[in-house]
Amino acid sequence: MSNETTETTVQDEKGAIEQKGAVEETSGSVAVVDGAGGKKRKSSNSRIAPITSEGDMPQKKYYRQRAHCNPLSHNDNFQYPLRPDKMDWTEEHYPGWEKYKPSGTTADAVVPTVLDIGCGFGGLTVALATILPNETILGMEIRAKVTEFVRLRLLALRKEVPGSYENASVMRTNSMKFLPNYFRKGCLNKLFFCFPDPHFKRKNHPRRIVSERLLSEYAYFLAPGGKLYCITDVKELHEWHVAKCDAHPLFERIEDEKVLAADPCVNAMVTETEEGKKVARNKGDKYYAVYKYRDDLVQNGEREWQMESFFDTFPEESKE
Numbered sequence: 001m002s003n004e005t006t007e008t009t010v011q012d013e014k015g016a017i018e019q020k021g022a023v024e025e026t027s028g029s030v031a032v033v034d035g036a037g038g039k040k041r042k043s044s045n046s047r048i049a050p051i052t053s054e055g056d057m058p059q060k061k062y063y064r065q066r067a068h069c070n071p072l073s074h075n076d077n078f079q080y081p082l083r084p085d086k087m088d089w090t091e092e093h094y095p096g097w098e099k100y101k102p103s104g105t106t107a108d109a110v111v112p113t114v115l116d117i118g119c120g121f122g123g124l125t126v127a128l129a130t131i132l133p134n135e136t137i138l139g140m141e142i143r144a145k146v147t148e149f150v151r152l153r154l155l156a157l158r159k160e161v162p163g164s165y166e167n168a169s170v171m172r173t174n175s176m177k178f179l180p181n182y183f184r185k186g187c188l189n190k191l192f193f194c195f196p197d198p199h200f201k202r203k204n205h206p207r208r209i210v211s212e213r214l215l216s217e218y219a220y221f222l223a224p225g226g227k228l229y230c231i232t233d234v235k236e237l238h239e240w241h242v243a244k245c246d247a248h249p250l251f252e253r254i255e256d257e258k259v260l261a262a263d264p265c266v267n268a269m270v271t272e273t274e275e276g277k278k279v280a281r282n283k284g285d286k287y288y289a290v291y292k293y294r295d296d297l298v299q300n301g302e303r304e305w306q307m308e309s310f311f312d313t314f315p316e317e318s319k320e
């Protein structure tokens with residue numbers, strides 16, 4: 001799989017893949033100038049961004065991209081493995097794995113264990129690399145330029161402090177569609193959903209990244225005792241997260257304030273993401289919830305499966 005994806009690939013919104021070059025800002029899309037200076041596409045009001053060499057820290061202003069997309073109709077030509085065992089994570093994502101993994105670990109045992117889903121510019125992905133040195137962190141992001149920013153950011157950080165950030169990487173994908181292609185049952189310890197797109201309109205609620213159906217998928221990938229973290233500045237979305245997770249038989253909310261305070265990931269999720277920092281600057285509120293994956297509750301008969309646990313219901317009024 002990793003052989004199929006080149007290191008400096010830039011993919012535009014139409015899905016065409018171009019390689020190696022300066023990224024040119026146009027109105028909402030990415031154009032590419034090749035290394036020899038020959039322009040592939042041009043926009044009259046465009047500005048040329050300098051090439052960020054691998055190892056240099058990228059500048060965010062050159063990697064901004066239109067904020068919202070429809071993840072249900074976003075049919076960009078994503079590359080993905082047929083099944084998880086076809087994926088080699090060591091080559092492209094965690095090349096330094098031998099330095100931080102215990103001796104005896106084989107390459108095929110190197111898989112992500114913590115996902116920052118919809119990682120944006122990667123603030124949490126970067127922070128988790130240090131907070132969880134024994135975990136393997138993966139930021140997942142649907143926007144091409146933003147993903148490229150995080151990739152370059154991590155390379156620059158690795159260069160700055162040799163040996164650091166080897167356990168963090170980023171991947172461009174639509175996580176609402178392709179998680180089963182990448183991950184095996186029970187392989188994840190933590191899942192983060194930080195400031196996900198709220199998709200306010202009722203007819204767009206199926207685009208939300210926390211839903212009954214997806215929670216069942218997330219439960220499948222989590223190891224027993226694994227945790228799901230969600231945070232937002234939109235109260236209504238927080239209430240949606242809590243309602244969906246509370247209703248799911250495989251998740252139990254962690255309410256004990258002492259337990260939450262002792263978890264450094266909670267503080268990181270509140271303070272380290274770019275969106276979280278923006279909310280703090282604007283003195284806005286943040287609402288979060290943490291859930292534990294409890295397969296034992298169903299096995300012991302304390303909770304019951306219901307069809308609603310697996311399928312989203314679409315009430316008539318949602319079809320407006």
Ligand SMILES: C[S@@+](CC[C@H](N)C(=O)[O-])C[C@H]1O[C@@H](n2cnc3c(N)ncnc32)[C@H](O)[C@@H]1O
Nearest residue numbers: 071118119120141142174175194195273274275
């Ligand atoms: C509002 S931003 C939050 C970014 C980051 N978590 C933060 O807190 O700064 C939501 C991000 O999720 C990404 N996203 C939305 N749907 C996605 C999907 N299906 N798969 C992967 N990323 C997605 C968006 O491109 C966007 O960068």
